Amino acid sequence: MRDLTPDASHRFRLLIVDDQPINIRVLHEALSVDYEIFMTTNGLQALEICARERPDLVLLDIEMPDIDGIEVCRRIKSGEVTKNIPVLFVTGHTSPEQEALGLEVGAVDFIAKPIHPAVVRARVRTHLLLKWQADLLRRMALIDGLTGVANRRCFDDALDLEWRVCSRSGESLGLAMIDVDYFKRFNDQYGHQAGDTCLKTVAQKLRGLLRRPRDLIARYGGEEFVCMIPGASLDALRDISEGLRSAVESAMIPHGGSDCSDVVTVSIGIAVAYPRFGESPDVLMQSADRSLYAAKQSGRNRVLAEPSNGTNAQKPRL
Ligand SMILES: [Mg+2]
Incomplete structure (x- = not known):
């Protein structure tokens, strides 16, 4: 306490x-x-x-x-x-x-x-x-008790706020959904205490790479994190996310139950949107979620954007 x-x-x-x-x-x-x-x-x-x-x-x-x-x-x-x-x-x-x-x-x-x-x-x-x-x-109330990064409530509020800010400024909004690969197997093999320590380390590694005050890392639930980068292009977001993926891998946490590596890794799905008034950020969340699914399907431990991302990522005619 x-x-x-x-x-x-x-x-x-x-x-x-x-x-x-x-x-x-x-x-x-x-x-x-x-x-x-x-x-x-x-x-x-x-x-x-x-x-x-x-x-x-x-x-x-x-x-x-x-x-x-x-x-x-x-x-x-x-x-x-x-x-x-x-x-x-x-x-x-x-x-x-x-x-x-x-x-x-x-x-x-x-x-x-x-x-x-x-x-x-x-x-x-x-x-x-x-x-x-x-x-x-x-x-x-805004901090995840286990990992010390923002919690989901904080993220939801920040996403709503940034969506409105970006719709006014014409900036893009980038999202990366991050999921620890084979985390259930990690817990089964090493126990829940080791699982908690693993999540803390992953959170620290992710947070350590964000530089700008509006960038946010949050624990979205379970072994899932989310990273929000206002103003990022899809290429910039891909670079940042590749840095996040690599930082987790280089923590070298042994993971005997993983089919994609000997150490703990993450899969990352990314998406970028140009928010518009009256639209909901759910579209962006769903797109990042589909990208994450694709990253998992294609072998994990990688960063992927779903091919259809870009339909909503066209810069609006001002
Ligand atoms: Mg007086």
Whole structure:
């Protein structure tokens, strides 16, 4: 079990928002020893800082000119990159109605002015720990527990996203479906523990070859992995996939049950599409899947594209 507390060197970052500089100074004195602090007297600037710096927590005044704290909180909570930042209201006179409204727009807590430094520190510490744990769980929900690469859920989300991005930009989207050859026989011969170790090694080898931030390797299920390369031509994808195949082979994991080699190998089916609005990425998945089937049929330990790939891989007339 992973430790669910941040290590001591982790330095959290807070944003303090209040139209009165004296109030900011008091909070700054209470918190600046333990945290990195951003400050502003202005609600719109607070939103900019949130989007740019992604602080771990916001201490927010309610009564401010221009846009008030309630509106600032509402916008933080509706922003895709800021919605998970906890907001604590710091306020002079709270009515139950105002408190209800604050909670409704997504605040996690209220702190009364004038502030008591020990109380502020304790509340902030609690909410930072909760935020840190929630972030960890969000990350863990996207990672395959055995191999440490992205899991299928993460891949499905990334594929949908890249499909839309590529349909806007006119880029191609390349997919490689990767399957460990004779993996059932490997498990039967060496046991499931060795099978798990084998999958971890294969995943590390595959991940080690990806260079660009949008490239993704995921465990698709069982002994099947998938690699997504936005912007790749079929030739480029073939080269990358040949590198993946070769990296697994060169790990030299003995496999006495394989009919195609003495060591663990993978078969890879590749496909490229030019995504278009309104189409589903399923077409690309199915094409890569057919290529994988063809690679298996023609002897395994190889990279193959099905001959019909290209019908959907024509560059659209722009
Ligand atoms: Mg104020």
